[in-house]
Amino acid sequence: MEYQEAKDKFISTWGSLGTLWGINKAMAQIQALLFISTKPLSMEDIMEDLKISRGNTSMNLRQLMDWGIVTKVLVSGERKEFFTTEKDVQELARVIAKERSRREIKPVIKVLDEVSSIKDDGTEKTKELIKQTKALHNLTQDADAMINKLMDQKQNWLTKSVFKLIK
Amino acid sequence: MEYQEAKDKFISTWGSLGTLWGINKAMAQIQALLFISTKPLSMEDIMEDLKISRGNTSMNLRQLMDWGIVTKVLVSGERKEFFTTEKDVQELARVIAKERSRREIKPVIKVLDEVSSIKDDGTEKTKELIKQTKALHNLTQDADAMINKLMDQKQNWLTKSVFKLIK
DNA sequence: TTAAACTTTCAATAATTATTGAAAGTTTAT
DNA sequence: ATAAACTTTCAATAATTATTGAAAGTTTAA
Structure with missing residues (x-):
């Protein structure tokens, strides 16, 4: 299994498991993506990778922040916002x-x-x-x-x- | 709070909590109803009490039986089937x-x-x-x-x- | 074997929930 | 103060999931 296939499999499995911990698919997928990312991602990065709309990304990131498992990080020299999830x-x-x-x-x-x-x-x-x-x-x-x-x-x-x- | 109000409150709360243990509303409500019933109930009883259709009742009872938390009981002298849930x-x-x-x-x-x-x-x-x-x-x-x-x-x-x- | 009593199935429909995308809002740099 | 860069909001729409109800299926009694 190649990296991309493994990554997709992980994200989609984790996403469909959202129900088990009471959150929706997009929310779980965003968290999954951040969880295996080596660096913080921007909204643009997330939309593109998961192929979801800007609005959807924005709303779900907000929810993840409300849950306290995703945080904004400032990347110097960048104007847009970046996000990471709790890695432990x-x-x-x-x-x-x-x-x-x-x-x-x-x-x-x-x-x-x-x-x-x-x-x-x-x-x-x-x-x-x-x-x-x-x-x-x-x-x-x-x-x-x-x-x-x-x-x-x-x-x-x-x-x-x-x-x-x-x- | 009167009996009926308490009963309704219990059934609807338990029903909406269905998600937490991964089942749907009707299924959870049927189980809740059986859980506080003093005797086995027929499909008719359940449909009437919860105001749900015959088909819905049938399908969800089946699922509850698949889960192993509801069982058919034979009531002597009665032709139709009766159901109870695990009470412990x-x-x-x-x-x-x-x-x-x-x-x-x-x-x-x-x-x-x-x-x-x-x-x-x-x-x-x-x-x-x-x-x-x-x-x-x-x-x-x-x-x-x-x-x-x-x-x-x-x-x-x-x-x-x-x-x-x-x- | 027939027919009444009852249960199951499933296509159609309704209800709910998720997603989009564009307009409105905000922030930052100049 | 302006405008570009970016984010949020939310009404419209799509996708998913639950529910109905009537036809088909099954069981039982006589």
Whole structure:
């Protein structure tokens, strides 16, 4: 497999995987492109490489910056803006996990808490609703807390203690 | 908050959260409805409650069965089919995690492995592609393995050892 | 075997989401 | 202050994804 083929394969796979971490295709592809680039890229570079419009590029770069995984860099002697992404996978994972938690999981936990706190009127269906949403609330909250804790560990938790302890 | 309001809120929240675990709205809503129901429901029941068509209900029930989280149950004296979902959250989480791993994560790991294994032609860009996809490959593989291990623990790992060890 | 009861399929359509591109906005150099 | 270089916005449009509903298929009871 040649460089270009490998690159295309990586970008398109990463792009279609966007859904898994809750972002759209173009956004994921831009991030992927920056991730394997040896130097910061301009909007022009990105549009050209991915064959997407200026508007699309602009909007998605903005979103990536909102997520905190892409930053503008100033290239001396150049007027236009250049962009890079976080290059450390560990840190990338941390930021993504944190954002997803904040944007999607936390609001759901809140709803589950509200729903599971309704007054028990003694009927079977109410009891079931309370019981099941409470269970979901606990699971979601615990899992979210755990992921956040894991991700905050600065060291490589994966290959270290946690992983081994679980066996 | 009354029962009906709480129920609607739960179903719609869970439905819109479908994306987070990679399924569509109707599918998530059907599962949510079954999850808080005190007894198995027929296709008719589901269509009526969620106000969705027969075809839609049929297709999504099928998908839920493919995922292994909904099963047909025979109700004696009834001709039509009834459905229930896995009621234990722990087990539900296990099944979902496993399916997502199989359907989405594993194929990506494979691509990352292929891409990171291209021949190093000595150029900077090839080196960077290899380095970065290798890092991503390792992270993804480790995270996937860890989640699968965690989910396979029969007991409540969340509130037990793992969680505490991380601090 | 027939027909009623029920489920599945799938082409058509609707709803949603992503993308474009050109106009408006901003920044910088002179 | 002007204009060139660049970025952002957003209404229009395209692409994708979900949903419908009716016809075809299946099962069961008699």
